[in-house]
Amino acid sequence: MEFRDIVNRDIVNLENCEDEAIHIPGLIQPHGFLIALDVETKTINVCSENLKEFLNIDYTAVLGKNIDSVFKFSLGTYINKIQEENGERKITFNELCWGNLLAFTVHKSGNSIIVEGETTENLPNEEARLYNASKKLLSYIEDTSSLKDLCNSVAKAIKEITGYDRVMIYKFDSEYNGEVYAEVKEKQLEPFLGLHYPHTDIPSQARALYIKNLLRIIGDVNYRPIKLYTYTNSKLETLDLGLSVLRSVSPIHLQYLNNMGVGATLTVSLLHKGKLWGLIACHHYSTKFLSQEVRNTVKLHGHFITSQIDVRILNEQYEISRQVNQCVDNLTAKELPFIRASVQELFRDDAIYNLCNSNGVVAFINGEFYLKGDVPELNKLERYTNLLFKEQHQNTYISSNMPQVHKLENGVLEEFPGVLFYKLDNENYIAWFREPTIRTITWAGDPNKAIEKDKNGLSPRKSFQSFEERVKDTSKPWLTPEIVAAQKFRLFLQSLVRSILTNEDKERQRILSEHLKAVNSELENISWISTHDLQEPLRKIRIMASTLIENSEQYQVTDLAFKRITRMSKSAERMQNLVRNILDYNKTSAELQELEEIDFYALICQLEEDLKESLSEERATIQVSKDLPTISGIPFLIKQCVLNIISNALKFKHPERDVVIEVYNDLADEKSDLYYVLSIKDNGIGFDQEHEDKIFRIFSRLHSKSEFEGTGIGLAFCKKIMLKHNGFIRASGVKDEGAIIRLYFPK
Amino acid sequence: MNNYSIYYLDDDEDDTILFEEAVMAIAEQQSLKIHLHISEDGNRFLENIKNDKAAGKVIFLDINMPIKSGFEYLNDLRSNQNLSSVPVVMYSTSANESNIFKSQQLGANYYAIKPNSMNDLKKIIHKAISIDFQKETAPPNNFLFNQLVG
Missing domain, CATH: 3.30.450.20 (PAS domain)
Incomplete structure (x- = not known):
């Protein structure tokens, strides 16, 4: 075989x-x-x-x-x-x-x-030792309040259990830059606590493996890797060692550790909500191996930390929450009257910007600025808030890095990169600002030179000397409890401002109503003057004229003089009518009258009787339908109103036909469910519908005086009478065909 | 030929001239003998009336006068035993209902609104002297004098 x-x-290098x-x-x-x-x-x-x-x-x-x-x-x-x-x-x-x-x-x-x-080796009593160490974990819950303290305690425990020279707990930020969050080490070693490591130090596929394989150990950084063999005929090409405990480490990582002078490492992943939250990283400056039991104990410690993350973060937030709520309570507990000075009072208290740990706060309320703490200069503020008004969503805009997402030439965003903005209404707002935290990040070596180039090619950096980088254009991020406190205060301010405005409205109305009263009493005086001082001379002009006209022969009045005097007298008469009509018109509002039930049918019949002579003179007829409503109103005013309308019908009669006036209850009107609609229709000369508004305006006339006599008060008077009855009046007309006046009385 | 005495109290010279002219015209047209006593300041006004023994006496009182208003004179007349039954016509430019009502309350017999023509003035005066106030009690709706003549 x-x-x-x-x-x-495959050749691996840093590139x-x-x-x-x-x-x-x-x-x-x-x-x-x-x-x-x-x-x-x-x-x-x-x-x-x-x-x-x-x-x-x-x-x-x-x-x-x-x-x-x-x-x-x-x-x-x-x-x-x-x-x-x-x-x-x-x-x-x-x-x-x-x-x-x-x-x-x-x-x-x-x-x-x-x-x-x-x-591995069986150490005597090891199990008991580990059991005790694990048991100690529980005491940490009680002895430490912050997550950091807890990490410190755990690091210390791990160092005791494993004997590594240095035990660190890394915490990653959102970009996986690591920070040494807790550290316990041998005295002689240089501290790494607080150092940051760029995310490039742990490439993403390494992070993926950390998630799968929670514990990794390198017993000897200078080890000689052992090859894996298969038999030639096997189909196997590669073997995935992702979960293997012995997997050989990337040579680059080994070089990195070598550059740091590290001899052995143990790495335990800290997972939180499926993401790599941090690492327990143990360094030893010579070789070091661990038994399974010790490894498991370290893992347990890791789990313990991650199980506490949520609780501790909540704890920390709770503390912030308590502080900011105290600020809000201080402000809202003030017993403030509903006046603008109350807003000033709020803005005298430091709590107003401390309630969300901001540097300063601005509110714009009905044309006035209220400030406390450090805020943009007023001449720069407007462009800032214009931007916020534009960008706000649901009346809110929150950012801690304005200059990175927006541009303004005046540099104000850079001065205040953090903002918490709330619209109170379309023009009013409150905004809290944060100055940039020129955050000093201490990197372990220059993060931009994490990879160094020399004659041998690229290699991981050899210098881990701390490197300070100043990060600007951002403020401290706004934390949930701070945002909640700001929202709470904003609601409080909103309701205070509303109350103040309502109050101011009331005050304005009071002044206005006093002013109105004064004006009214003045008007009543004028009415009195009109009755006497205006009427008097007019009457005299007329009566003097009458002595001349009635005895024209005796006084040798010529024909021309007779005509002139007659015209003079007529003018005086018109003036008298005007004055009298104005008086009546004013009387409508001046006096409070008792309401009475008015039967419209009876009223029209009576008017018909009263006007008998003028009606027959004009050859006019009134057709009254019997189903007219009974309304409640002031009799003399209603009578005056109908009289004015009928007088108009007579006055504006069509030259080619006799006047027919119809009075009926208009049930077809679209408002007839809410109003009694009394319609008075004539067959006179009518008017253009476009003039409807005009005919109800006082002194406005559609015809010349020589065509039709009148003061132009009649329909204005009707309109006023209807208003007094909580009703209204409408006119519709067709030129040369007639007009319909509708009176709407509320049911 | 009947004898009439008309007492007219008004501070307005125009009105007193016109009134006098009207009385003269009536006297001439109707062949009546009318004594017209015009006073502009109310001085000895009440005494003069008291001392007048004429059978037909009518008093015309303007309302709006300086110092003492027509209502006050009316009140004086009605509170004087000897004068309480002398017919009084309140004679004013004002058609204000409250003035009319007040006049009635204070015991005036008629209320005449100063007219716009000489003819109407003559009618008013003629009407006033032709009423037999001993017999006549004006019904409330006839109180407005110039409704009768206007």
Whole structure:
């Protein structure tokens, strides 16, 4: 039988290390052996070259054989168990072989079952020691409050259990840049705590493996990799060692560790919600191997950290939440009157910007700015808020990196990259601002030179001396409790502002109504003046004129003078009518009258009687339908209203036909369900519908005075009367055919 | 030929001239003997009436006057035992209902709105002197004097 190795000989260097197929190296670390067998046939098709060191049998002697025919101990039960597994479970057990205690790990990889064995030793009392160490975990829950403290305690425990020179807990940011979040180390070692590692230090396929394979160990960074062999006729090309414990590490990673001076490592993945949250990274400066039990204990510690992440984050948020809510409570507990000074009062309290840990806050409320703390200068603010108004969604805009997403030339975004913006209404708003945190990130080496080029080509950096980078254009991100507190305050402010505005409205109305009262009483005075002082001279003009006209012969009045005096008298009469009509018009609003039931049919009949003479003079008839409604109103006003309408019908009669006026209850009107609609229809000259508004305006006339006499008050008066009755009036007309006036009285 | 005495109290000179002219015209047309006593300031107004023994006496009172209004004179007349039954016509430009109502309340016999023509004025005065106030009690709706003549 002939054999071949399955070593992956693709050339790996830093330029393609992102693509390196690290899961199929075809090599393992030398501190154990690896056998792979076909799931179906149980034939061994892969074996590591070093099998003999552990099991006293050469790899050439086992390849192609059935597993049961090779080994004394029985793997059967474990293999059967693994065979049934679909997941990525591993089975571990210890077995004494050729005088060595071996730690076995069995797992499935594709169509193969991989069996790995490492030498291990039974330390006395180890189980009790580990049990106690694990038990201690529970006490950490109580002894530490923050996640960081907890990580520190766990790191310390791991160092005690494993004896690594340095135990670090990494935490990744959203871009997988790592930060040394907790560290416990031998005194003489340089601290790495707080250092950041660029995401390029752990390429994505390595991260993927960290998620699958939670624990990785490199016992000796300078190990000589052991080749895996298969027999020449086997169909196997590569073997996926993704879950293997002995998998040989990428040479680049080894060089990286070498550059750091590290001799052995242990890495445990910290998974949170399916994502790589961080790592427990243990470094030793010489070789170091661990028993299965210790490895499992470290894993348990890892699980413990991740199980606490949510709780601790909640805890931290709770603390922030408590602080910011205290601020909001301080503000909302103030007993504030509903005046603008109350807003100023709120803006005197530091709590107003501390409530979301901002640097400053601005509110724009009805034309006034209110400020506290550090905020953009007013001349720059407008462009900032214009932008926010444009970008806001559901009245809100939240950002901690404005300059990275928007551009404004005046530099204001760079001054305040963090903003929490809320619209109060279409023009009012409140906005909290955060200045840039010129965040200092201490990288382990210059992250831009993580890969160094020298005469030997590219290699991972050799310098891990801390490198400071200042990150600008961002502020601290807004945390949920801060946003919630800001929202709470915004609602409070909104309702306060509303109350203030309502109050101011009331005050304005009070002033207005006082002003109105003054104006009204003045108007009443004017009415009195009109009654007397205006009427008086007009009457005298007329009566003086009448003495001349009535005795024209006696006073030798010529024909021309007679005509002029007559015209003069007529003008005075018109003026008198105007004054009287204005008085009536004003009286409508000035006086409060008792409402009475008014039977429209009776009212029209009475008017018909009163107007008998004028009607017969004009050869006019009124047709009254009997189903007219009874409404409640002020009798003399309603009578005046109908009288004015009928007078108009008589006045604007068509020269070629006798006047017919119909008065009826219009049930077909679209508003007749809510109103009694009294319609008065004539067959006069009508009007253009476009003039409807005009005919109800006081002193507006559609005809010249010589055509039709009138003061232009009649329909305006009707409109006012209808308003007083909570109703309204409409006119529709067709030129040369007639007009319909409709009076709407509420039912 | 009947004797009439008309007492007219008004501060407005135009009105008193017109009134006098109207009375003269009536007297001439109707061949009546009318004594017209016009006063512009109310001085000795009440005494003069009291001392007048004429059978037919009518008083015309303007309402809107300085110092003392027509209502106050009306009140004085009605509270004076000797004068309480003398017919009084309130004579004013105002058609204000409250004025009319007040006049009636205070015991005026008629209310005449100052007319726009000499003819109407003559009718008013003639009507006032031709009523036998001893017999006549004006029904409320006839209170508005110039409804009768206008």
